[in-house]
Amino acid sequence: MSDLKVLAISGSLRGASHNTALLRAARDHSPDGVTVELYGGLAAVPHYNGDLDDDHHLPAAALDLRTRVHAADGLLIATPEYNHSVPGVLKNALDWASRPKGASALEHKDIAIIGASTGNFGTARAQLALRQVLAATHSHVLTGPEVLVFTAHQRFDETGTLHDPVTIALLRETLEALRTQILSRRAPVR
Numbered sequence: 001m002s003d004l005k006v007l008a009i010s011g012s013l014r015g016a017s018h019n020t021a022l023l024r025a026a027r028d029h030s031p032d033g034v035t036v037e038l039y040g041g042l043a044a045v046p047h048y049n050g051d052l053d054d055d056h057h058l059p060a061a062a063l064d065l066r067t068r069v070h071a072a073d074g075l076l077i078a079t080p081e082y083n084h085s086v087p088g089v090l091k092n093a094l095d096w097a098s099r100p101k102g103a104s105a106l107e108h109k110d111i112a113i114i115g116a117s118t119g120n121f122g123t124a125r126a127q128l129a130l131r132q133v134l135a136a137t138h139s140h141v142l143t144g145p146e147v148l149v150f151t152a153h154q155r156f157d158e159t160g161t162l163h164d165p166v167t168i169a170l171l172r173e174t175l176e177a178l179r180t181q182i183l184s185r186r187a188p189v190r
């Protein structure tokens with residue numbers, strides 16, 4: 001069987017983002033049977049505008065996002081925490097991905113949430129806020145393991161590489177749980 005494809009979306013636009021670095025670590029330490037691909041299009045996604053949300057006006061970046069989410073077997077979303085919630089850029093991208101309602105790319109998509117913040121709570125509040133958003137999309141969000149990377153500035157080296165074995169093991173467990181959930185939802189091949 002070919003590898004499951006997981007699209008990894010970072011909610012940060014910063015070049016030195018801890019969340020993007022966390023996704024790179026997930027990609028580099030992914031378990032057998034899972035290929036993680038980093039989504040790099042977030043900065044190009046315009047503000048959601050219902051007037052543009054039709055076949056004639058859909059912005060290219062929004063179409064690309066929807067196409068890539070559709071094509072992925074699952075999503076791995078790394079959210080920063082901004083003022084106890086999800087950054088606007090991430091919420092905006094999910095708003096685009098959530099349409100058309102009832103037939104969107106997020107419908108029945110298996111999703112794992114992780115996050116890194118420089119604070120002491122490791123994006124706990126942002127992850128809860130993200131769960132609330134995704135509950136509206138009929139996606140299937142993993143309940144665990146929880147990956148809450150607190151004091152993130154102490155966990156990556158100057159190249160943005162993660163060396164902490166505990167966090168690396170948690171990332172692998174998360175992708176293994178996502179793989180199990182994706183496969184459990186598929187009909188058995190006869």
Ligand code: FNR
Nearest residue numbers: 012014017018019020080081082083084117118119
């Ligand atoms: C933050 N940060 C932050 N951290 C936290 O733990 N709780 C919070 O509520 C906030 N709020 C917040 C608001 C805004 C506007 C900014 C810019 C930052 C700090 C945040 O965790 C830190 O900047 C992370 O490094 C952001 O993630 P990336 O960009 O490194 O992935």
